[in-house]
Amino acid sequence: MEIKLIAEKALEKSQKAGAEKSLVQVSLTESKEFNIESNKLTLLRTTFDQGVEVRMLKDQRMSSTRGNQYSDEALSGYVQNAYDSTLASPQDPANGFAPSQGKKHFTHGTEPANEDWMYSKLSELLEERSQNFPKLIIDECTIKFVKTQRVLYTSEGTQFSSEQGSYEGYITFTAKEGKKSSSFNYSSFDIPTSAGGSALRLTDVAGFRDLFRQSCEQIETRKVPQKFDGDLIVTPHCLRGLIGAWSSFLSPGPLIKKSSFFYDKLNQNMAASNFTLTSHSLDGPFASRQFWTADGYLAQDEVLFEKGVLKSYLLNHYGAQKLNQPVSKSSATYVKLASGSSSLQDMIGAVKRGVLLARFSAGMPAENGDVSGVAKNSYYIENGKIQYPISETMVSLNLAQMLRNIQSISKESLNSGSWQLPWVHFTGASVS
Amino acid sequence: MNPWNLEAYRGLLNGYTELRAQENRSFSIHFLNGQVTSNTSSTESGISARQFDKGSWGFASHPQISKSSVERVLQEAARNAQFMSRQSKVTSKIAHVKGIKSSIDLSTKKPKMSSSEFMGRLKEYDAYVAQKYPDLASRSLQCYQQDFLKEGINSEEAHTYSHYARSYVVVSMTLNSESGPVQLRHVFGGPGQIEDTLPNMNVFSEGLEGLYGHLKNKAKGVVPDGGVKEVILSSKLAGILAHEAIGHTTEGDIVLGGSVAGDYLNQMVASPLVSLVDFAHTALGEQAPMPVLFDDEGTPAEDTVIIENGILKTYMNNKHTAEHFGQKATGHGRAWGFNDEPLVRMRNTAILPGKSKLDDMIASIDDGYFLLDHSNGQADSTSEFMFGMTMGYEIKKGKLGRALLDSTISGVAFDMLKSVSMVSDEMTWVSSGTCGKKQPMTVGMGGPAVKCKIHVGGK
Numbered sequence: 071m072e073i074k075l076i077a078e079k080a081l082e083k084s085q086k087a088g089a090e091k092s093l094v095q096v097s098l099t100e101s102k103e104f105n106i107e108s109n110k111l112t113l114l115r116t117t118f119d120q121g122v123e124v125r126m127l128k129d130q131r132m133s134s135t136r137g138n139q140y141s142d143e144a145l146s147g148y149v150q151n152a153y154d155s156t157l158a159s160p161q162d163p164a165n166g167f168a169p170s171q172g173k174k175h176f177t178h179g180t181e182p183a184n185e186d187w188m189y190s191k192l193s194e195l196l197e198e199r200s201q202n203f204p205k206l207i208i209d210e211c212t213i214k215f216v217k218t219q220r221v222l223y224t225s226e227g228t229q230f231s232s233e234q235g236s237y238e239g240y241i242t243f244t245a246k247e248g249k250k251s252s253s254f255n256y257s258s259f260d261i262p263t264s265a266g267g268s269a270l271r272l273t274d275v276a277g278f279r280d281l282f283r284q285s286c287e288q289i290e291t292r293k294v295p296q297k298f299d300g301d302l303i304v305t306p307h308c309l310r311g312l313i314g315a316w317s318s319f320l321s322p323g324p325l326i327k328k329s330s331f332f333y334d335k336l337n338q339n340m341a342a343s344n345f346t347l348t349s350h351s352l353d354g355p356f357a358s359r360q361f362w363t364a365d366g367y368l369a370q371d372e373v374l375f376e377k378g379v380l381k382s383y384l385l386n387h388y389g390a391q392k393l394n395q396p397v398s399k400s401s402a403t404y405v406k407l408a409s410g411s412s413s414l415q416d417m418i419g420a421v422k423r424g425v426l427l428a429r430f431s432a433g434m435p436a437e438n439g440d441v442s443g444v445a446k447n448s449y450y451i452e453n454g455k456i457q458y459p460i461s462e463t464m465v466s467l468n469l470a471q472m473l474r475n476i477q478s479i480s481k482e483s484l485n486s487g488s489w490q491l492p493w494v495h496f497t498g499a500s501v502s
Numbered sequence: 503m504n505p506w507n508l509e510a511y512r513g514l515l516n517g518y519t520e521l522r523a524q525e526n527r528s529f530s531i532h533f534l535n536g537q538v539t540s541n542t543s544s545t546e547s548g549i550s551a552r553q554f555d556k557g558s559w560g561f562a563s564h565p566q567i568s569k570s571s572v573e574r575v576l577q578e579a580a581r582n583a584q585f586m587s588r589q590s591k592v593t594s595k596i597a598h599v600k601g602i603k604s605s606i607d608l609s610t611k612k613p614k615m616s617s618s619e620f621m622g623r624l625k626e627y628d629a630y631v632a633q634k635y636p637d638l639a640s641r642s643l644q645c646y647q648q649d650f651l652k653e654g655i656n657s658e659e660a661h662t663y664s665h666y667a668r669s670y671v672v673v674s675m676t677l678n679s680e681s682g683p684v685q686l687r688h689v690f691g692g693p694g695q696i697e698d699t700l701p702n703m704n705v706f707s708e709g710l711e712g713l714y715g716h717l718k719n720k721a722k723g724v725v726p727d728g729g730v731k732e733v734i735l736s737s738k739l740a741g742i743l744a745h746e747a748i749g750h751t752t753e754g755d756i757v758l759g760g761s762v763a764g765d766y767l768n769q770m771v772a773s774p775l776v777s778l779v780d781f782a783h784t785a786l787g788e789q790a791p792m793p794v795l796f797d798d799e800g801t802p803a804e805d806t807v808i809i810e811n812g813i814l815k816t817y818m819n820n821k822h823t824a825e826h827f828g829q830k831a832t833g834h835g836r837a838w839g840f841n842d843e844p845l846v847r848m849r850n851t852a853i854l855p856g857k858s859k860l861d862d863m864i865a866s867i868d869d870g871y872f873l874l875d876h877s878n879g880q881a882d883s884t885s886e887f888m889f890g891m892t893m894g895y896e897i898k899k900g901k902l903g904r905a906l907l908d909s910t911i912s913g914v915a916f917d918m919l920k921s922v923s924m925v926s927d928e929m930t931w932v933s934s935g936t937c938g939k940k941q942p943m944t945v946g947m948g949g950p951a952v953k954c955k956i957h958v959g960g961k
Binding site: 107108110111112113114115116117118119120132133134135136137138139148151152154155156157158159160162164189207209210212242244245246249250251252253254297322323326327328329331388431432433434435436437438439440441442443444446461462464465466500502 | 534535537538539541542543544545546547548557558559560561562563564565566578579582583585586589590594616617618620621625639640642676681682683684685725728729755756758759760761762765841843877878880882883884886888889890891892907908909910912913914940957958959960961
C-alpha cells in the first residue's frame with residue numbers, strides 16, 4: 071500500500087480528533103537476513119515490517135503512539151490513544167516539533183538485494199576462517215539487506231519521503247584451543263547497496279581480518295604486572311563506544327539536569343586541539359543516511375567538536391527549547407573523527423607503560439564522568455612495544471578529563487560503514 | 503485461550519514447523535524535575551513461521567495476522583529452509599519434544615486505570631519526592647509497562663498462549679557533591695500490569711527513605727582502592743552475578759560458540775556452597791518474577807539446575823543445542839518480538855540461599871567492601887564478567903565504613919566462585935532489566951548475599 075496515503079489518513083484523523091499540531095511517520099521495511107551460528111550457515115530470514123507514529127500537540131501537552139498496522143481501525147486507535155495521553159500530560163512550553171520544512175524526497179542505496187552475493191560473502195568468510203584462522207569460532211554472524219520506505223508528514227506542511235537500502239550485519243567471534251578460549255569480540259558493518267555483487271570481502275570491512283588474528287593470539291593472556299597509572303591507545307572499535315558515552319553527555323537529559331560536564335560549555339575548549347568530531351546525516355563515507363530528525367527537522371551534517379572546541383550539543387526540539395539553544399540536526403549515528411599525523415607504530419612507540427585498549431567492557435559512567443571497566447581483547451604496552459594480550463585488567467578513567475588528555479591521533483583509520491575512526495593516544499588512565 | 507485461532511492452520515504445517523502470532527505492547531512516561539520529557543506508547547503485532555529442514559532453518563514474518571499472511575509466512579519460511587539446506591549441506595538434528603498445550607495470563611484482573619488517573623498517581627509520586635527531598639540537584643521518575651501476548655502452535659502438537667506483563671516505577675535522585683553529581687535509583691514493581699504493581703505511598707516513601715540515606719552517604723563517598731578485594735555482594739547483586747557470570751557462559755549456543763564452560767561439565771567450578779538454578783516459573787515455593795510455563799518452541803518449561811553444590815551439571819538448551827549436547831530441552835527457546843526467532847535465553851536465574859547471617863558475614867571481613875547495587879553487566883566466553891557497581895561501603899575490621907562512588911567489579915566466574923566462603927539465608931529477586939543478545943529479553947535474577955574475592959575498579 072502507498073504509505074503516503076497512510077500518513078495523510080493518520081494526519082487527518084489526528085487533526086480531526088482535536089490536535090492543534092500533529093506529526094505522523096510511516097515506514098515499510100523488507101529485509102532478507104542470512105545467519106551463521108558456530109561456523110555454520112544455519113538460518114535464512116525474510117521479514118516484512120511496518121511502522122506508524124502519531125505525535126500530537128494540544129495546549130502545549132504532547133504524547134506519541136507507535137504501532138505497526140495500517141488499517142483504518144488501527145489508525146483510529148493510535149490517534150485515540152495519543153489523544154487520551156496528550157490530554158493527561160502536563161503542559162510544557164518546550165513541547166513541540168519542527169515548523170514546516172517543505173516537501174522533499176530522498177533516495178539512497180536503490181540497487182536491489184543480491185541474495186546470491188550475500189550467501190557467497192558468508193561462504194567466503196567461513197572459508198577464510200577455515201584456511202587462515204582455524205582456531206577461530208564465528209559464534210554469530212548476520213548479513214542483512216534492508217530496504218525501507220519512510221514518510222514524515224506534519225500538520226505544519228512538512229512532507230518528507232525516502233527510499234533507502236543497505237547491507238548491514240555483525241560478526242561475533244571467539245578463538246579456542248584445547249580448554250582455553252579468548253574473550254569474545256564483535257563488531258558491526260554496513261555496506262552500500264552499490265557494493266552488492268562486488269569482490270569486496272567481509273574481512274576487508276572494519277578491520278575484521280586483524281581482529282580475527284588478534285583473537286587467535288588472545289587465547290593465551292596474562293595480567294598486567296602491577297597496578298599503574300599510564301596511557302591508553304584506543305582502537306577505532308573501542309573509540310566508537312567512547313564516542314557514544316560522550317554523546318550521552320551531550321544529550322538533553324544530562325544537560326537539562328545540568329549534571330553533564332558539557333553543560334554551559336558550548337564554544338569552549340573541551341578537548342585537545344587535534345580533536346575534530348563530525349556527525350554525518352546526509353553526506354559521508356557511509357552506507358546509509360538519516361534524512362530527517364525524529365522531530366521533523368531536515369537533517370544536516372554537523373561539527374560536534376572542532377579543534378577541541380565544543381561546537382554543538384545533541385538537542386532535540388524539547389531540549390533545545392529548555393536550554394534556549396539550537397536544535398541539533400544530526401544524532402551522531404554516523405560519525406567521523408579527523409585523522410591525525412602520527413603513525414600507529416610511532417604512537418605505540420611513545421608509550422612508556424599502557425594498554426592498547428580494543429574493547430572496554432565498562433559499567434555505566436557516573437554523572438561526573440568517572441567510569442571503569444575491563445580491558446577486553448587488549449594488549450599490555452611497555453617501553454614502546456606491545457608485550458602480550460591481557461586479561462583480568464581493569465581500566466579507570468574520567469570521560470571529561472580524557473578528552474583533554476589526547477596526545478596524538480593516528481593517520482590510519484578504519485571505516486565500518488557507519489563510522490570512520492582512527493586510533494587515539496590518551497594519558498591519565500588507572501590500570502589495575 | 504486462542505485469540506488468533508492458530509489451530510485452524512495446523513493442517514498447513516509441514517515437517518518441523520512453528521507458527522506464532524504475537525503482540526507486544528508498551529508504554530513509558532518520564533518525568534524530569536516535575537516535567538514530562540516523554541510520554542510514548544507502542545503496539546507491535548504480527549505472525550511468524552519457522553521451519554527446520556535437514557539441519558537448516560527458514561524464518562519469515564509479516565505484520566498482518568490473516569489467513570493470507572499465515573500462508574505467506576509458512577511458504578516463505580519453507581522456501582528459506584530449503585534454500586539453506588540445499589546450499590549449506592548442514593546435517594544437524596533437533597530434539598523432538600512432545601509439545602505442551604497450556605496457557606498463562608499475568609494481565610490484571612482489576613479495573614483498568616484511565617490515562618488521567620494513572621498520570622495523577624505519577625504526579626503524586628513526583629510531588630512527594632520534590633517536597634520530601636528539597637536538596638536534590640535533580641530527580642527523575644520513569645514508569646513503564648511491557649506486555650507480551652503470544653499464541654503458538656508447532657508440528658509436535660504444541661498449542662500455547664501467554665500474556666506476560668511487567669511494570670515498574672523507577673525513581674532516580676541526584677545530589678551535588680565535592681566529587682561532582684552523584685546519583686542513585688530505586689525500582690518499584692515487578693511482574694503484572696500497573697494496576698497490580700504501582701506502590702502505595704507507604705511502600706513508596708519507605709523505599710525512597712533508604713535510597714536517600716545511601717545517596718547522602720554516597721555524596722561523601724570515596725573512590726574504591728582498585729584491585730582484588732574480599733567483598734560481600736548483597737542479595738540484590740547476587741542475581742546479576744548468577745546471570746552474567748554463570749548464566750550466559752552456560753547457554754547452549756554460547757557453549758557451541760567457544761565458551762570455556764564446554765570443558766567443565768560435571769567438574770567442580772565453584773565452592774560447594776554454590777548451587778545455581780534457572781527456575782522456570784516457581785522458585786522456592788513462590789512465583790518467579792518471569793514465570794515461563796513453556797517456551798516459543800512449544801517445550802514445557804522445567805527448572806534447569808546448572809550448578810549443584812559447586813559442580814556444573816548441565817547447560818541451558820533450545821531444541822538444537824539439546825540434541826547436540828545430548829541434554830534435555832527444558833524451555834529456554836524464547837523470542838522477543840513477532841519478527842524474532844527463538845534463541846537460548848535464561849528465565850529466572852538464581853544462586854540458592856545458604857545458612858549464614860548477613861551481619862556475621864560483614865563482621866568476618868577485616869578490610870574489604872560491602873557492595874549493594876548495580877547497573878549494567880556483561881559476560882564473556884572466558885567466564886570473565888563485569889558489572890557496574892552504583893552503591894557500596896568500605897568494611898574495616900568488621901564494621902561498615904565510608905560509602906563508595908560508582909565503580910565496576912569483575913572476575914573470572916569459575917575462579918571467583920571457588921572463593922565463595924559464606925552464603926546468606928536471604929533471597930532477593932530483580933526483574934526490571936533487559937538481557938541483551940541478538941534480541942532483548944525479559945529475565946529474572948536472584949540470590950542471597952555472597953562473600954567472595956572479586957576485582958574492584960578504582961584508583
